[in-house]
Amino acid sequence: MSATTTSAEAVARVRLVRRRTARRGRLIVAVLTVVLLAAFAARVLLGDYLVTVPDLVRVLSGENLPGTSFVVLDSKLPRAVGAVLAGAAFGLGGALFQTVLRNPLASPDIIGIGAGASAAAVAAIVLFGVTGGWLAVWAVVGALGTGLAILLLAGPRSGARLVLIGVACSAALVSVVQYLFTRASLYDAQEGLLWITGSLNQAAWPGLGRLAVEVLVLVAATAALAPRLAAAELGADSAAGLGVPVRGVMPLLLVGVLLTALATAVTGPIAFVGLIAGPLSRRLNRDRVTLPGAALVGAVVVEISDYIGAYAVPETNLPVGVITGAVGAVVLIWLIARDPSRRRA
């Protein structure tokens, strides 16, 4: 206690620990990137229609191989890219919510932001006959409207309050969707199904291009805002003491809502990805929050789930949301079941 000058030893020790933390973060990103590339490659090359690497290179370099070109460019590649973008967006959005609100249940898909997108899109189809690109706009508006309404009702201070209000909103919105289905024509119902279980079936280049730009911008925004998240993690009072008032974390929640809404507009609500990506990535990172990790885990989960959905059951192309819903539920139960033993030891 009498030391008035900082010893070099202590500084070195602090530096070592902090570097180790940063290095572990980078290692996880690297490993997950490799896993994602592998899943991506599997999705594109394997399956019912095998594509060889040389063929893929030729297709990508602009050569037109009958059959292969169509399958790769119009089916396999857009689905794989869509899985990466949507998975990353859901994963990052979920982790942002969970970290800011310090509640693992506070992910956008649980609190009804996905349901908001669904309800708006189905309403647009059934009531107004909207089709095509405008549906995405309706979905984004629905998701944003729901997100803002929940944030306003709950206030950003309490995660538990927000979860409860969100679950209530979600239930109300699901019932709206179901009511609309009872009134829909068969064709509209088929069209609206996408908005209940997320799917990559309709992934197409123009939409994916837009989503890629949007995700890149929002990832950059997240990187810029990340230091605030580090402060916000310490609780509202500590964060305010460090110069991050409650309103200072609102942009992070807004980014989370946007990521979820924009991805939903392309793929529909892919269940549980936002919820499980954060906790899974934390488990890999010794319980530490890792936003890049959450994005990558989300991408990996959607990529693999889509592969399973496409080929697990012969002759049937299951929407990716069915798989993430089934797998996600199991993962969630597993996480919660083993949590108490770890948490307050």
Place this chain on the structure above:
Amino acid sequence: MTTRLNTSRLVADAVRLGYGERTVVDGLSLHVPDGQVTAIVGANACGKSTLLRGMARLLAPASGGVLLDGELVHRRPTREVAKVLGLLPQSPVTPEGITVADLVARGRYPHQRFFVRRSSQDDEAVARALELTGTVDLAERCVDELSGGQRQRVWVAMALAQETELLLLDEPTSYLDLAHQVDLLDLLHELNAERGTTIVMVLHELNLAARYADRLVVMKDGGIVAEGPPAVLTEQVVEDAFGLRSRVVPDPVTGTPLVVPIGRRHQHSHQHSHQQAHEERERHRMIIEEVRVARRERLSPSFVRVELTGQGLAELGVDGPTYDQRIKLVFPGAAGTLPRLEAGPPGEYSWYSDWQALPEAERGHMRTYTVRDLYGSGEARRLVVDVVVHPAHDPGDVGPGAAWAEQVQPGDAVVVVGPKIGVDWGGIAFAPGTADDLLLVGDETAVPAVAAILGQLPADARGTAYLEVPWVEDIQQLRAPRGVEVVWLSRCGEAPGSHVVPALRRHLGLGGDAVVERAENEIWDEPEVPVAAGRYAWIAGESGVVRTLRRTLVSEAGWDKGEVAFMGYWRIGVAMA
């Protein structure tokens, strides 16, 4: 607890704070003294944490304002404020899986710029904070794995890494056991002492607050009940703020107030608390006792003798040659009542500041007197004090001591403050050492002291006493050793010192009537008075007279300062305590 001229960078100015409709703190103003430790205490829901949150800009005031360096703290950029004002909230959230070094590094947030997340400056600040809190060895540990005490230290380290000049802490010791509470408060004290950090903390534990704070703020119902040094924590204040009856005794370790609650269950034992208080005082070195006037006698125009009696005097310790032993008397003021005072170890616990903190009407008057005599034992023990009834230059100027002595009746109560038997209480102003030639000089205010000294001198003492009194009738018969000549001088209405100064000059063999009349060149002459081995002079009286006598002895007669003691008892027209 020194009184410094305090500045305050952090000021609450008539703040009204609350949550929604509910107002918790109403129109409260507080100046936080820079470089000191301020503790805010009070009952649950008294608004102490709300006040702290308001000062930490976590809560915007409904009216009034919190000023930091003269600017409204809510208007300043919050990140700029975070560089000056740190906060450790009541229940911070520990992120899962975080290491100590990483958590502490989060305190650097206000100093980081965009995309420059980790700098060596930050690492150094983190290391400093870990060293200050003694947590370097925990750097790589996971915060979840730490004990409560370690974790709280780490959180303090996080606040320290912010490197702010002001630090606010909301109940930093809650959830800690007693040893860790003391440990943490020691740490904060060191921080305050070494870095000069201004600390404001909300504390639950009153006794620790009194121990560690330079300044206590006692709150109730959103307002301040008492504010000041820890001595403001009196039984009355505790009852006002907590609705709890208690005894406040000096902390045996630090002398600061120690609150001992009574509670309903112990109403009965409270009956015996007089006995307990008595035992408590036993352990201290002074008595503070309420006694009765047994007798009052006018000795002469300028002297009134008062004899006091009471059981409390049994322990008053002026046996043996203490010569000019002083005691203090506290007599009723305008309210007609006597203050309740508590004894404590001298120099550590200040009953005096307790007394000063009382309202003027209630605390009465305190004056210092020489013990003229002390005799008898048990119930019959008597303390004799001669009160000088100063010749009033103006009838309205009669001092409170003189006024009391003039009208006091047998049976009246008075509080005696004095040393215990066998205790060297300091303040023994007459210290002749081995001197064998004594010179005692003074005016009427010195008479009781000189009389007491002469009465205690050994039989073979030699010397001279010059005593100037206002009137011939004031001359007393004094008991003195055969070798000491007592010379009485009556000034008969002339100015104080007009007779005793010339008498001293004659005694010293100095010419002229007064120093000022000496020619310039003579002052430079070395006086040729042979330095007698073992001479000692004791000079007392009105301060102007004492000054003249001092000049005469030291400047003119060349006495060494160690050979003379000077007591300035009063100033003309102003009675001094």
